[in-house]
Amino acid sequence: MAGMDEVGRLFNNNELIVAEVLQSAEAMKAAVRHLEQFMEKSDTAARGKIILATVKGDVHDIGKNLVEIILSNNGYNVVNLGIKVQPETLIEAIRKERPDMVGLSGLLVKSAQQMVITAQDFKSAGVTVPILVGGAALTKRFTDTKIAAEYTGPVFYAKDAMNGLDLANRWVDESQRPELLKKTEADRAAMVKIAEGMEKKPQGVADGRSRSNVRRDVPLPKAPDFDLHQIEEGPLREIFSFINPSMLYGKHLGLKGNLERLLAEKDERAEKLYAAVTAMQEEILAKRTLKAQGIYRYLPCRSRGEDLLIYDPADPTRLLETFTFPRQPAGERLCLSDYVRETDSGEIDSVAFFVVTLGRGVRALSQQWKEAGEYLRSHLLQAIAIEGAEGFAEWVHRKIRNDWGIPDPPETTIPEVLKNKYRGVRVSFGYPACPNMADQRKLFRLLDVTAKIDVELTDGDMMDPEASVSALVFHHPEAKYFRADT
Ligand code: B1M
DSSP, X not given: OHHHXXXXXXXXXXXXXXXXXXXXXXXXXXXXXXXXXXXXXXXXOOXXXXXXXXXXXXXXOXXXXXXXXXXXXXXXXXXXXXXXXXXXXXHHHXXXXXXXEEEEEOSSHHHHHHHHHHHHHHHHTTOOOOEEEEOTTOOHHHIIIIIXXXXXXXXXXXXXXXXXXXXXXXXXXXXXXXXXXXXXXXXXXXXXXXXXXHHHSOOOOOOSOOSOOOOSOOOOOOOSOOOOEEESSOOHHHHHTTSOHIIIIIIITOOOSOHHHHHHTTOHHHHHXXXXXXXXXXXXXXXXXXXXXXXXXXXXXXXXXXXXXXXXXXXXXEXXXXXXXXXXXXXXXXXXXXXXXXGGGSXXXXXXXXXXXXXXXXXXXXXHHHHTTOHHHHHHHHHHHHHHHHHHHHHHHHHHHHHHTOOOOTTOOHHHHHTTOSSSEEEOBTBTTBXXXXXXXXXXXXXXXXXXXXXXXXXXXXEESSSEEEEEEEOOTTOOOOOSOO
């Protein structure tokens, strides 16, 4: 497997980008498949066995699948248990498979907390196999201070898939293992010390004012209606034009630099990637692989302190739902409720909610392509679906602004929209201004989501399928993104 080791080295040196790693893995897989018929069984023995899973409540597939592709093409026998995997299922699989390592993935902070619970369950079951953890919202600090603290065996944090491979390689190589353990333990002890110091620091001091200075007298736009608007099949080509290229090409495919500039400079790598993405999008459009489903609704509302009160459109005296948001402890002391007219104003304001998805069927098809060794296509489909869901959110948000009577100036371009150059703000539960993921349940009730479109909430309040976005839209001209915890 020296070939893929070389790929790993190049990748770590930033010489290869994700898309190229996947293509190399495809070539490698095809070559190995061909050579296997001529090889002795002992020649094909795996470097090690790794169980991989996305934790309970979490539907995140794309990151875990990248890890699977990288590991399996570097000689590991990977047992991928899929998404939303309960600790008991993992424990059963560990007993049956006797792996060298267990890999846990997850997208959200809640999933990082689920990793702690999983480690506790492992410990109670007497499991000590090393755990490798990774995911967008996970940090080394959380791993060292919260997950490792609950476990008897070693816990390794991987910042990306190649780092995960490097850690697995060092663990299975007995000559490197003692050094890896020593370093991990030393890093952990240092991290625990730093974390203790940070916990002692005051977290921000309230300055006596209870509310921000956000204006309370801006003229209110009138919601066009309070009906439930269902989008059964959104215009996919137009939605694709709202995909943020820096996310799709940069974050998911690993391209460094601005796509438009690189294409203008005729950069070969950018041109190839652009062609691959365009071809995949055309295939999706021709075969109708993705379906853009959405639901949105304006609702009457008012605010009271940190509460956002949602009323029944048929009877504005009847409270339908209350959302409570955190307020910044210092500084501007912003709270999302400040963007809405207060109860004592005598006026009724409006807010919009929506849920969009592009995810139906994506998991099954990307898995089929992955199993067939078509790694780049499998990854591209998932990446286009998840970034397409964000693009769809952008598209619906623009429609909402138009229908609310607060359209963007006619000269506004899509790149400007992607930089939030419009009136108001769109936030999603789980964002720093409204971190309570459990509020997803209230939003789902208000829009009757599950009955109308193919999206369900998991027991971790995540939306299944993965390529889904929920949001809350405020029209206030001063509304902006902020963190409520600083
Ligand atoms: Co959202 N999202 N998102 N999102 N998203 C985050 C994670 C968030 C930090 C953004 C933020 O608030 N600033 C926030 C989480 C905060 C929290 O938990 N409280 C967040 C939120 C809240 C949400 C929603 C809940 C918002 C909503 O709609 N209400 C929602 C959830 C979706 C759902 O329920 N189905 C949502 C949706 C989405 C999109 C669909 C639009 C999109 C795709 C998400 C996805 O990847 N599945 C998206 C994106 C793109 C992001 C950010 C910007 C990037 C995530 C990413 O890089 N994905 C992210 C903020 C950020 O990180 N800057 C954010 C690509 C994926 C390949 O990366 O999974 O990290 P990742 O995997 C990497 C490494 O982490 C590592 O290797 C992989 C490749 O190198 N790795 C491992 C992962 N697992 C590993 C396991 C290993 C080893 C390495 O060993 C076992």
